[in-house]
Amino acid sequence: MSPDSMVMHFVGASALVxxxxxxxGWLARRLKQPYIVGQLTAGIALGPSLLGSVAPGAYEALFPAGISPALTGFAQFSLVVFLFAVGYELDLKVLGDRASTAVTVALAAFVVPMAAGSGCALLFRNQLADLGMPRDLTPGMVVFAGVALSITAVPVLTAIVRENGLSRTVPGVVAVSAAGLLDVIGWTVLAGTMLNGDHSASALSWPWRALLAAGFTALMLVGARPLLRRLLWGTRARMEPSLRLALLVGFALGSAWVTHTLGLHVIFGALLAGVVAPREEGGTLDPDLLRPLHDVSSLLLPFFFVVSGQSVALNNMNATGWVALLVVTFLAVTTKIGSGTAAARLSGLDRDDARTVGVLVSARGLTELIALNAGLQAGLLSEPLYTVLVFMALATTLLTQPLLLLVDRLAERPQATKAPPLQHPQDGTPTTSVADLT
Structure with missing residues (x-):
């Protein structure tokens, strides 16, 4: 394919994407579902399973192999920007006096699904072999199976909380705070799993990679924030927002490159860069930074969904795959809701609020898809099992809203009797959320 032809194919494919x-996404919103559900569905529909089966000629013309590197590059760039924003907004100070409840919920909602997923991977090795997995699973594969059931999507959950009027209520704040802690735990375990895996991208053995990754993390946490504050916020004339944004995105890309070089995924470097990025005076978020981050992420994330959808192969799903999808979805929903509800109830929330927390932490969506994509690239998943888990993520996200309505119906109480608003502990105002993307 000539360069001119590749450019024209890429432009046409980008327009379609x-x-x-x-x-x-707009249609999903009209159907009372998160925006991301529509985008994920579109990404799968534009892949080989649907468009490739219905109109193979059109699929080949729209997505020739020559433009795959460009699509992947756009997907990775959007992912870095999105996760940089997620890390920048991660603020565990919003826990306030509900910290112990959120920690209890987070630990329960991670440990129980983790044990169920890893246990099933060990018990059903023969069935997993039918889905392309090796009969002798590596420890990393077993742990990743547990992580896949343990993840909660903070952006999607926050969007659902906001759209249901729960943003300033006790169950809403507890669920979002617990999800933030779940992200920290989940990404940490996932990083350890990938460090211990076999990564051809890094010639170093895993102990060296782990040591270098720990050193890089410590350097970022201790040195990066004060240095960035001095460079970007410490000048006499405050740096223009557009230049500050460009430098911080470059910083995130550089951090992502380092973690990828160490045998980790770019997602870890992007998150870490967001966490250490300096805030405004008093710890508030910089709106001149958040707004363009959201805009760029919202515009380009569809490329990530399409690239992820290329690996979803419905045509290769056999009877074992469909049974596995039912079992995994059932486990994903019941273990999350059950553990989250029980932990919230034991922490002092009433029955209805505890049920709401349990349902909310079962939402997955984009965060799950990012982790699954990283696992597929690391060789921890086969393509058929990846397909199963992608549809599990979609199903659990779709079920969140109907289950919330069921909880409200069981509660039989008007919206006005919900708990009073909880204000941000620093300035008494609501915080901006990356969930505006979803």
Whole structure:
């Protein structure tokens, strides 16, 4: 394919991706579902399973192999920007006097699904072999199976909380705070799993990679924030927001490159860069930084969904795959809701609020898809099992809203009797959320 032909194919494919994904997201919103559900569905529909089966000629013309590197590059760039924003917004200070409840819920909602997923991987090795996994699973594969059931999507959950009027209520704050802690735990375990895996991208053995990763993390946490504050916020004339944004995105890309070089995924470097990025005076978020981050992420994330959808192979799903999808979805929903509800109840929340917390922490969505994509690239998943888990993520996200309505119906109480608003502990105002993307 000539360079001119590749450029023209890429431009045409990009137009289709953007229009289809954002159109599907708008439709999902109209159906009372998160925006991301529509985008994920569009990404799968534009892949080989649907478009490739219905119109193989059109699929080959729209997505020739020559443009795959460009699509992947756009996908990774959007992912870095999105996760940088997620890390920047991660603020565990919002826990306030509900810290112990959120910690209890987070630990329960991680440990129970983790044990169920890892246990099933060990018990059903023969069935997993039918899905392309080796009969002798590595420890990393077993741990990753547990992580896949343990993840909660903070952006999607926050969007659901906001759209249901729960943002300033006790169950809403507890669920979002617990999800933030779940992210920290989940990404830490996932990083350890990938460090212990076999990564051809890094010639170093895993102990060296772990040591270098720990050193890089310590350097970022201790040195990066004061240095960035001095460079970007410490000048006499405050740096223009556009230049500050460009430098911070470059910083995130550099951090992502380092973690990828160490045998980790770019997601870890992007998150870490967001966590250490300096805030405004008093710890508030910089709106001149958040707004363009959200805009860029919202515009380009559909490329990530399409690239992820290329690996979803419905045509290769056999009877074992469909049974596995039912079992995994059932476990994903019941272990999350059950453990989250029980932990919230034991922490002092009433029955209805505890049920709401349990349902909310079962939402997955984009965070799950990012982890699954990283696991597939690291060789911890086969493509058929990846397909199963992608549809599990979609199903659990779709079920969140109906289950919330069921909880409200069981509670039989009007919206006005919900708990009073909880204000941000620093300035008494609501915080901006990356969930505006979803």
């Amino acid at each position: 953007l229009v289809a994904a954002h159109g599907a």
